[in-house]
Amino acid sequence: MSAPTDWATKDFYKVLGVKKDASADEIKKAYRKLARDNHPDSNPGNAQAEERFKAISEAYGVIGNAEKRKQYDEQRSLFGQFKGGFPPGGAGGPGGATYGGGVDFDLSDLLGGIFGGGGGTRGGGGRRRQAQPRRGDDLETEATISFRQAVEGATVPLRLTSDEPCTICHGTGAKPGTVPKVCSNCQGSGMQTSASGGVFAMTEPCSVCRGRGLIVEHPCDLCGGSGRAPSSRTINVKIPAGVKDGQRIKIRGKGAKGDAGAPAGDLYLIVHVEGDERFGRKGDDLTVTVPLPFDDAVLGGEVSAPTIDGPTVTLKVPAGTPNGRTFRARGKGGTRRDGSRGDLLVTVEVQVPSKPSDEMRAAVEAYRTARTGATS
Structure with a gap:
C-alpha cells in the first residue's frame, strides 16, 4: 500500500477504469473484475499481469475505503491547482516536487501535516526537523x-x-x-x-x-x-x-x-x-578658491592652486578675467572609486588693494583718465 505522500502522483480512478464520482458499488464491481483478470494465479509467470494486480489492489485500497477516498480526493483537489500538475515521482529527491513558478518544497512534509504521515515537525513517528543555526545580527x-x-x-x-x-x-x-x-x-x-x-x-x-x-x-x-x-x-x-x-x-x-x-x-x-579649510567637493571634483591680483585680471597672467596631494598646479588666466570665474585642472581632484581622478575646479577671486601705495594710486588714476577719456 502506498503512503499518502504518493497519492498525488497516481490516478486511482483511472487505474480501476471508473469515473471520479463513481459509487462505492461501481468501484467494487470494477475492482473485482480487474483483480480476477490479472490475478497471479490466473496468469502464472506473467510479470506484467502481476504488476497490474498490485496497482489495482493499491487503488482499491484507497478509493474503496470511504475515509481514505475522502483524503485522497482532498489531496488531488489541493495539488491539482498547481500549474503543470504532478511530475511522476516528484522532483528534487524522494517526496520532493517542483510546481508552477519553480518553487521547490518537500511533498512529504506538507502532506504529513495534512494526513499525519511521515513528515511534519510534530506527531508520532514523524521525522523531526532540526533547529537551524542562527545567522549573526547585523x-x-x-x-x-x-x-x-x-x-x-x-x-x-x-x-x-x-x-x-x-x-x-x-x-x-x-x-x-x-x-x-x-x-x-x-x-x-x-x-x-x-x-x-x-x-x-x-x-x-x-x-x-x-x-x-x-x-x-x-x-x-x-x-x-x-x-x-x-x-x-x-x-x-x-x-x-x-x-x-x-x-x-x-x-x-x-x-x-x-x-x-x-x-x-x-x-x-x-x-x-570633517570639513577642510581649503577644499570643497562638487560631485567627484574638488573645489578651491584662489586670489587673483587686479592687474592679472585685467592684463592676464598665471595663478597657482593647491592640490589635495601636495604639489601646486599653475593655470593661465586670460586678460579681462572677471571675478568668480572658474578654471578646470583635469585629473587634479580626488580619487574616484574606479581609481581614476576627478578634476580640480579653481575659482579666482580678484584682489583689490586696501591700502595702495603712491605708485599704485598713480597707476590707477592714469587708468581712470585713460578709461574716461576713451568713453567721453
Missing part, C-alpha cells in the same frame, strides 16, 4: 574621518560591541556540566503547528522555547541561558575613496557572529567627513 556603527581620507580612501580601526555566542557555555545557554533538554512542546523542532480552519496548517516559532527547540533548566551564569553574551572586538575597515558625508557603507560578514556555525551578520558603517 550591526551599525559610525566613524569620523578627515576630508583627505574621504577623498583618497582610508583604513580605520573600529571598536565593536555586540551579543555573540557565550564564551562560557559556547552558545548552549546551559551551565557547564549540564545540557539543555529537548522542548516537549515542539519536540525539538523549534516550530509549532496551529490549524487554520482548512487543510493547511500554519507553522510558527514555538511559544515555549521561542524557536530554539531546547529548554535550559540550569542557565549559564554569564549569559543567563540565552547562549549569547556581550563581546567587544576591534576590526580594521577599509573605507573607499570618494565616500560622502553621511554615507552608509555595508561591510559583509563583519557583524555579530552566528550560532552553531551560521554565518556572521553584516556591518553598516555611517561615515562622517
